[in-house]
Amino acid sequence: MTYSAVTKLIARNLLLLAAATASATAGGAPAAPASDGRPTAPIPTEPPMPAATMAEFAAAIPACDVTRAHCYRVRIHLGTQDGAPYVSPAWLASQFEFANQMFAPIDVSFELHSATTIDAPAVIDGRKARDAIAKGIKATDAVDIFVVGALADLDDAAFPLFGVHWRRTKQTSRRFVILSSYAWGRTMAHELGHFFGLPHSTYAISIMNKTPRLEPPLAQRRFADEEVPILTATRNKIEKRRELRNYRVPAAMPNGAVPRQ
Ligand SMILES: [Zn+2]
Secondary structure (H helix, E strand, O other): OOHHHHHHHHHHHHHHHHHHHHHHHOOOOOOOOOOOOOOOOOOOOOOOOOOOOHHHHHHHOOOOOOOOOEEEEEEEEEOEEOOEEOOOHHHHHHHHHHHHHHOHHHOEEEEEEEEEEOOOOOEEOOHHHHHHOOOOOOOOOOEEEEEEOEEEOOOOOOOEOOEEEEEEOOEEEEEEEEEEOOOOOOHHHHHHHHHOOOOOOOOOOEOOOOOOOOOOOHHHOEOOHHHHHHHHHHHHHHHHOOOOOOOOOOOOOOOOOOOOO
């Protein structure tokens, strides 16, 4: 075996180990991750969570907040290990809860369209694997989010990522989010920030800033004021091109027409 093959094998085993132990973080974050993009602390080893039925996932996620003018649906595609999803309904619910808090400034709320299991490799470790995960899953009017065992950095296969917003290589209009099972509770909101047009930023307050920092405290972080107009403009474009449907609007009305008081 060549040196690079050995390195690759070690990297893969590390990721598999991460996937195997990750379900650990059900409902909470891994030990003190310092940035929004990459876990920096070792992944804790805890017993795998019990299997949950799809109905339990559906029951855990509330419908869109009725006070928000824009309601989008999310299709969750769950990778499994020994037949059980890597994550629990509580884990997923905390991702929705945080995303809904973060998107309040642009009057957006997210609800679950469906949660189903998929056949996916334990480790999503390259462009091909990222592209392939959505194979055969046609775009609808909802956001597609895949939750997998482990997700590797494209530039450094041994480095686990919390999540990614991904465009298919040969069909860039088709995009979706992949979350790893060890993602912390803020990852879905961060990746949806990308979905709604934001790059990474350097605003200290922003959940799009990946630089580890102590200030401001995590509880105060959100989208920066400067990022809100970009989110709003992208939201309007997404509705106009019907990539997502605003479920607050009755089906008979033109897409994107927000009801007035
Ligand atoms: Zn990012």
